[in-house]
Amino acid sequence: MKKQIKVRKVKNKPFRITKFFWLGVAALVMIVGIGMIIPFKPSANTLELAVNASSLKTIDTKGQIEGFKTQMLDSWQEEAKLKGILEIPKRYQGMTLNAVKPNNKDKIIALTFDDGPWPKYTEQVLDILKTNNVKGTFFVIGNNMKNLPVVGKRIVTDGHTIANHTWHHWYHRLNPSVAAKEINDTEEIIYKVTGVRTNLFRPPGGVLGNGPAAYARSKKYSVIMWSADSNDYKRPAASRLIGNVMRFSKPGGIVLMHDGGGVRDSTVKALPEMIKKFKQQGYRFVTIPEMLELEDQQLAIASK
Ligand SMILES: [Zn+2]
Structure with missing residues (x-):
């Protein structure tokens, strides 16, 4: 008997060890597994x-x-x-630009619209941009923002960039305090209507030497000119307007158009076809702050 028991013990011992060993392994696997799943559900x-x-x-x-x-x-x-502010990169503050030079000729282009908000045309332009999922930059006139705040606000709520184009759109030489008022009053009405404080400025008529542009630069605005003029204020046929733009467009280019200041039927007519042509050529549309930010990042990476 004694011998038998001994034998049984010897026989059973490895069985028990194996059984508990594998139970233990299974439990461990479960614990570790759960432990791994929880942190991998990422915030x-x-x-x-x-x-x-x-x-x-x-x-x-x-x-x-x-x-x-x-x-x-x-x-x-x-x-x-x-x-609530679109801060522009430091290297562009106080500078005047008419285009950027993207790395690898990255096909970015900025559509810009001046002199709004304006009855009928600004909303037509906004509708076209919305349909085509394109974001643009609108240089608005302070006095027009005061008259059409609902349209002015839609520029921002539709996801576009709003920017400063003075209060009166004067071309003549302004003394420093009047020049400052042109910029500051427009900045304030934009802020009041949209909640956005802009630091992008385009001088009326592209006039850089009559006071407002110098004041804007001293306030660390970027002064934004253009590289492709649609000449839409001359009310050309839509095909000619598109030709004007496409001929001078390049990666990093800035297109000048008008949604206000007069009859803009040809701009509205040309815009969908122009967007189509740019897309066919592989361009993507960016706002001016996006364009500056992209170039800034590229320059920062390149200098590392
Ligand atoms: Zn203008």
């Missing part, structure tokens, strides 16, 4: 950090640089939205 922040880290590590390929730039732009826009 937005964790995911963002992970994406940022991977972008920084492997920034040597073109696709990843593009991704990195898009991320930077997105986070910057979010920040700007929270602040």
Whole structure:
């Protein structure tokens, strides 16, 4: 008997060890598994950090640089939205620009519209941009913002950039205090109507030497000119207007058009076809702050 028991013990011992061993392993696997699943259900922040880290590590390929730039732009826009201000990069503050030079000839183009808000035409332009999912930049006149605040506000709520084009649209030489008032009053009405404080300025008629542009630069505005003039104020046929724009357009270019200041039927007629042509040529549309931010990021990456 004694011997038998001994034998049984010897026989059973490995069985028991094996059974409990595997039960233990199964329990461990479950605990570790659950432990791994919980942290991998990511919060937005964790995911963002992970994406940022991977972008920084492997920034040597073109696709990843593009991704990195898009991320930077997105986070910057979010920040700007929270602040209610579209801060322009430092290197462009107090400067005059008529285009940017994107890396790799990145096919970006900025459509800009001056002299609104204006009855009928501004809303027609906004409708066309909305249909085509295009964002533009509107240089508004302070006095027109006062007269048509609902339309002026729609520029911003539709996702476009609003910018300063003086209160009276005067071309003649202004003394410093009048020049300052032209800019400041317009900045204030834009802020009052839309909640956005702009620091982009375009001088009426492109006149740089009559006072307002110098004041704007001293206030760290970017003075934004253009590289492709549609000459739409001459009311050309739509096909001619499109030709004017396409002939002078290049990556990083800025297109000048008007949604206000007079009869703008030819601008409204030409716009859908112009957008189509740009898209066919592989262009994507950016606002002026987006354009400046993209170039700033490229320059920052290039100088690292
Ligand atoms: Zn103008």
